[in-house]
Every structure is written in structure tokens, then in C-alpha cells.
Amino acid sequence: MPETVGDRLVRGDKGKWLDALGGALGGVVGGFYRIPGTRPIKDILHGTLVLRHPLHPALTDVVVGGYTVVAILDVLFLLQRDAALLGSTDVVLAVTLLVAVGSILSGYTDWNETFGNERRLGILHGAAMSLITIGYGLSLWIRVGAGPDRDPAIFLGLGLWVLVAVFAHLGGEMVFGYGTGVNRQAWTHVPGKWRRLDLRADALEDRKPVRVEAGDGFAAMVTKVDGAILAIGAACTHAGGPLDQGELVGPDRLDVKCPWHGSVFSLRTGAALHGPATMDEPVLETRTSAEGAVEIRARGRRSAAAAS
Ligand code: FES
Incomplete structure (x- = not known):
């Protein structure tokens, strides 16, 4: 990857100390999500459930914006010494801190599905933002207890x-350097017109997915299910994991679980059912040619948008 400030901070021996910190925090986060019944919490914090979009960046916007408003109000107070500003500042800071807690939880949940230098940079970012949140909590505590003499809390x-x-x-x-959380199907060219695959329909076995290159860098995962042929993108939208090597899960084994971090997608609709993935897979129509070859083309609004 191109050299970035973050990469320079964490690569090589320089960033080794972050592995110990990441190991400890990863143990806590992973341990929590191994508790039965925590899956919905994980899915909500990734954004797979409810928001259907990554939750962490949505919350961080509020947090950074909130802290910035507090900074502006603080500077105004230092210039004007107008006590009417104090109550508003406290409210903005309190609300921002509440959202920051959600942001930290969603951030660690996303971070725990990363590896290598990306993981090191993530723990540096996460640990620093956690300490900053504690610092702001202290600032609020001083503000509320200090009456009009708030200068220490303001500084x-x-x-x-x-x-x-x-x-x-x-x-x-x-996100911009390592591509964390970026939809791995965002740039793939899903065939918009029928495309013949190098795959015979009678070679497919029930519920045994195969990966087939469909041209233009797009690979499809094709699965025969009770006589029907289903196809979705083969690269997991989370980080590109090979879905064709995943396990079929669900009551009728109609969903596929990514072998890398456990995202689950519907074979019928491509929908991301469990995170860390938040983006759906492209879903394809299938048919069998007169010669017995499987053919595919994009199905549905979302796939059509990426189709060529
Ligand atoms: S690559 Fe992470 S869940 Fe598939």
C-alpha cells in the first residue's frame, strides 16, 4: 500500500507494542461476542442490523462534530465570559459523550475483525479515542462541579x-489507506447481460458451491439448491473472503457463512444477514443454455447499478 502517516507509525518493529495491546483488547471483545445471545448486539454495532450501513462512521461524525461545537463554545466563553454559554456547552458535551460510548463500542467491534498493520493502526486509534473520551468525561465532571470557574476544564x-x-x-x-470496511464488491463489473460460464449445470452437486470467473474481474459463487441454481458474488463484501469456501448455514442451508470473519449472506437475495459485512452481495439470475452451460446476469436494483 502507499505510505501513509498511519502506516509509518505502526509498521515493522516500531508497531510491535501495539500487538500486545491489541491481543489484550481483542481477547475482551472476542470473549464478549462468544457469549451466547450476543450476536444481535454485534450485528447492530457493525450496522448489519437496523442501520444496514456501517454504524461506526455515522457515530464518529456526531462525536467529532460535538467536540468541535464544545471547543467553539469554550473559545467564545473565554472571549466573552458570558455565563449563558455554560449550560449549552454542558448539554452538548454530555450528549457527545453518550454518542462517543456507542462509537467506541462499534469501533472495537469492527476493529476486532482486522489483522496486520490495519489492526495495529486500529488499536492505536481506538485506544487514543477511548482515553480522549475519558478526558472529556473528566472535563465535564470538573465543569459541572466547578461553577463559573471553569477555566481548567475548558483548557x-x-x-x-x-x-x-x-x-x-x-x-x-x-478506511482510506487500508480500505477497512469498504465494500469489496464496489468496483466489480457484474454482467448486466447474459454471460455464459465455464460451468455445466449437470456438474453441480446439491449445496456444494463453486467459484466461477465471469470475466471483468467478477467471480460468482454458484450453488445448486434443491434443483434450482443460485448465484451471488464470490468475494465477501467485508474484506474479500472466498464465500465459495464457506459453510452453508441456516435451517435449510440457504445462507453462506464467510470463512474469514463469519459474515452470513443469503444465497437467494445476497443480503448480508450477519456482520461484520454490512453490504449485500451482488445477486444474479441464472439459466441453463441449450448446451447445458450455466449463464448468469445481474438481478435487482443494486446489482443493476454495478452492472456492465
Ligand atoms: S471477509 Fe470478513 S467476513 Fe468475509
Whole structure:
């Protein structure tokens, strides 16, 4: 990958200390999600359930915006000494802290499905933002208890805002530098017109998926289910895992579980049913040619948008 500030901070021996921190926190996060019944919490925090979009970046926007509003109100107070600003500042900071807790939980949930330097950068970003949140909590506590003499809490808040600008940036580098959470099917060219695959329909065995290159860099996972031929994208939208090597799950084994981080997709609709993936797979129509070859083309609105 191209060299970025974040990558320079974490690569090689320099970033080894982050592995120990990541190991400890990964144990906590992974351990929690191994508790039976926690799957819906995980899916909500990834954004797979309810939002149907990554939750963490939606919350971080609110958090960074909230801290920035607090910084502006604090500077205004320092300039004007207008006590009418104090109540508003406290409310904005309290609400921002509440959202920050959700942001931290969703961030660690997403982070625990990363590896390598991406994981190192993620734990640096996450640990720093967690400490910053504690610092803002302290700032609020001082503000509420200090009456009009708030200068220490205000200067603490302004210092933290500078740290927010630095360490939130590292979270952005995870997405823009490493591609964390970016839909791995975003640039694939799903065939919009019928395309013949190098696959005979009678070679398919029931519920034994196969991966077939369909041209233009797009690979389909084709599965025969009770006589019907179903096809979705073969690369997991989360991080590109090979879905054709995944396990078929669900009551009728009509869903596929990614072998890398356990996202589950419907074979019928391509929908992401469980995270960490939040984006659906392209879903394809299938038919069998007169010669017995399987043919596919994009189905549905979402696939049509990416179709060629
Ligand atoms: S690549 Fe992560 S769940 Fe599939």
C-alpha cells in the first residue's frame, strides 16, 4: 500500500507494542461476542442490523462534530465570559459523550475483525479515542462541579480537541489507506447481460458451491439448491473472503457463512444477514443454455447499478 502517516507509525518493529495491546483488547471483545445471545448486539454495532450501513462512521461524525461545537463554545466563553454559554456547552458535551460510548463500542467491534498493520493502526486509534473520551468525561465532571470557574476544564477540553483531530484522522486512514470496511464488491463489473460460464449445470452437486470467473474481474459463487441454481458474488463484501469456501448455514442451508470473519449472506437475495459485512452481495439470475452451460446476469436494483 502507499505510505501513509498511519502506516509509518505502526509498521515493522516500531508497531510491535501495539500487538500486545491489541491481543489484550481483542481477547475482551472476542470473549464478549462468544457469549451466547450476543450476536444481535454485534450485528447492530457493525450496522448489519437496523442501520444496514456501517454504524461506526455515522457515530464518529456526531462525536467529532460535538467536540468541535464544545471547543467553539469554550473559545467564545473565554472571549466573552458570558455565563449563558455554560449550560449549552454542558448539554452538548454530555450528549457527545453518550454518542462517543456507542462509537467506541462499534469501533472495537469492527476493529476486532482486522489483522496486520490495519489492526495495529486500529488499536492505536481506538485506544487514543477511548482515553480522549475519558478526558472529556473528566472535563465535564470538573465543569459541572466547578461553577463559573471553569477555566481548567475548558483548557483541558481544548487540548483534547487537538488530540481528537489527530487521532480521528488515524481512523480515517484505516478506511482510506487500508480500505477497512469498504465494500469489496464496489468496483466489480457484474454482467448486466447474459454471460455464459465455464460451468455445466449437470456438474453441480446439491449445496456444494463453486467459484466461477465471469470475466471483468467478477467471480460468482454458484450453488445448486434443491434443483434450482443460485448465484451471488464470490468475494465477501467485508474484506474479500472466498464465500465459495464457506459453510452453508441456516435451517435449510440457504445462507453462506464467510470463512474469514463469519459474515452470513443469503444465497437467494445476497443480503448480508450477519456482520461484520454490512453490504449485500451482488445477486444474479441464472439459466441453463441449450448446451447445458450455466449463464448468469445481474438481478435487482443494486446489482443493476454495478452492472456492465
Ligand atoms: S471477509 Fe470478513 S467476513 Fe468475509
